[in-house]
Amino acid sequence: MKLTEYGNTSTQNVVAGLTLARVTALNHQQYTIVTDAGQFSAQVAGRMLNFAVGPEDFPTVGDWVQVRLPDTPLDLATIERLNVRNTVFLRKGAGRGHEAQLVAANVDWLLLCMSLDGNFNLRRLERYLAVAAASGAQAAVVLTKADLAQELPAQELAVQYIIGTAPLIVCDASRQDGVAALAEFMQSGLTYAFLGSSGVGKSTLINQLSGEQTQSTQAVRTKDAHGRHTTTSRQLLRLGNGSLVIDTPGMRELGLVEADVDATFSDVLAFAAGCRFSDCTHQQEPGCAVRQAVADGHLDAGRLTGYLQLRAEQAENVALRGKTRENAKIDRMFGSKKQMKAMMKVARRKRR
Ligand SMILES: Nc1nc2c(ncn2[C@@H]2O[C@H](COP(=O)(O)OP(=O)(O)OP(=O)(O)O)[C@@H](O)[C@H]2O)c(=O)[nH]1
Numbered sequence: 046m047k048l049t050e051y052g053n054t055s056t057q058n059v060v061a062g063l064t065l066a067r068v069t070a071l072n073h074q075q076y077t078i079v080t081d082a083g084q085f086s087a088q089v090a091g092r093m094l095n096f097a098v099g100p101e102d103f104p105t106v107g108d109w110v111q112v113r114l115p116d117t118p119l120d121l122a123t124i125e126r127l128n129v130r131n132t133v134f135l136r137k138g139a140g141r142g143h144e145a146q147l148v149a150a151n152v153d154w155l156l157l158c159m160s161l162d163g164n165f166n167l168r169r170l171e172r173y174l175a176v177a178a179a180s181g182a183q184a185a186v187v188l189t190k191a192d193l194a195q196e197l198p199a200q201e202l203a204v205q206y207i208i209g210t211a212p213l214i215v216c217d218a219s220r221q222d223g224v225a226a227l228a229e230f231m232q233s234g235l236t237y238a239f240l241g242s243s244g245v246g247k248s249t250l251i252n253q254l255s256g257e258q259t260q261s262t263q264a265v266r267t268k269d270a271h272g273r274h275t276t277t278s279r280q281l282l283r284l285g286n287g288s289l290v291i292d293t294p295g296m297r298e299l300g301l302v303e304a305d306v307d308a309t310f311s312d313v314l315a316f317a318a319g320c321r322f323s324d325c326t327h328q329q330e331p332g333c334a335v336r337q338a339v340a341d342g343h344l345d346a347g348r349l350t351g352y353l354q355l356r357a358e359q360a361e362n363v364a365l366r367g368k369t370r371e372n373a374k375i376d377r378m379f380g381s382k383k384q385m386k387a388m389m390k391v392a393r394r395k396r397r
């Protein structure tokens with residue numbers, strides 16, 4: 046095995062005694078890495094754990110890392126350093142927490158998957174595009190289950206309007222050559238991450254792309270409470286054509302963490318330039334050119350709804366993130382907010 050088969054090797058200097066590696070799998074804090082010397086299980090060095098402030102400080106699938114190799118191949122390698130990322134894809138953690146969750150790093154193309162059946166939703170696609178725009182990776186849209194589409198040409202047109210010049214690939218995995226267009230799109234040496242709601246057919250596409258070749262490295266699958274198969278761990282696979290693929294767990298909902306909403310709504314912004322007030326929220330102000338465009342039929346009302354929704358969510362996130370950061374800083378400096386208050390009390394007493 047050659048590490049160069051696992052992507053365009055990071056150019057960062059490797060510290061003496063350490064070895065360059067790429068993270069190819071992550072399952073419950075257990076890493077799998079590849080190096081020129083082969084594949085190893087790995088753990089994160091204690092030193093890295095101590096200095097980690099947020100989830101971004103931990104390696105994730107796709108990361109380039111520097112490791113200390115074990116004496117025997119059966120022992121764990123130790124990840125000592127995390128190389129600077131070209132791109133990173135974050136999502137809001139599941140549940141009530143606002144912690145960001147790393148999905149994948151050093152991805153060249155995000156393949157935003159949406160099925161053409163009942164799951165088809167343009168507002169959700171806008172959400173994925175906004176997150177993709179902030180990731181640094183390029184985005185392409187993959188429409189799946191074409192065999193179940195009710196009105197394929199109209200759906201394609203609607204998607205094309207939203208994504209502008211981004212590539213659009215339509216797949217029908219129920220047909221023999223249903224993923225041929227996708228296979229042709231994917232280039233050797235580049236890293237692709239499939240993103241999309243649970244059940245849109247990501248794993249099916251990946252299996253068809255890889256054929257028999259990845260049997261031994263198949264993503265770990267477990268049955269969830271409902272007895273459905275769900276992708277639970279993330280894995281970077283090398284396809285026969287040399288391209289690298291990251292399957293990500295299906296998401297019920299993609300929460301915005303880092304997002305570039307404006308980048309996704311150039312049509313809305315173009316109309317907004319004509320609003321009477323430069324800080325127009327396009328909701329009730331007089332002289333709003335965006336609402337006028339909707340009234341005149343020049344702009345789809347759904348676009349404005351999608352834009353306002355994502356903008357509001359983004360604003361809420363920025364505020365929340367500031368708070369989370371502040372708390373993390375306090376914890377780092379004082380151990381906890383309680384300790385900080387106790388120390389401030391002592392300091393005030395001393396000053397008197
Ligand atoms: N009719 C039809 N069914 C498909 C197609 N592609 C996938 N399916 C079916 O859709 C279901 C879900 O497919 P998966 O590939 O497991 O979906 P996934 O996106 O990987 O789901 P998660 O692992 O939960 O994220 C399976 O029953 C597939 O057989 C398609 O092109 N046409």
Ligand SMILES: [Zn+2]
Nearest residue numbers: 320325327333
């Ligand atoms: Zn306006």
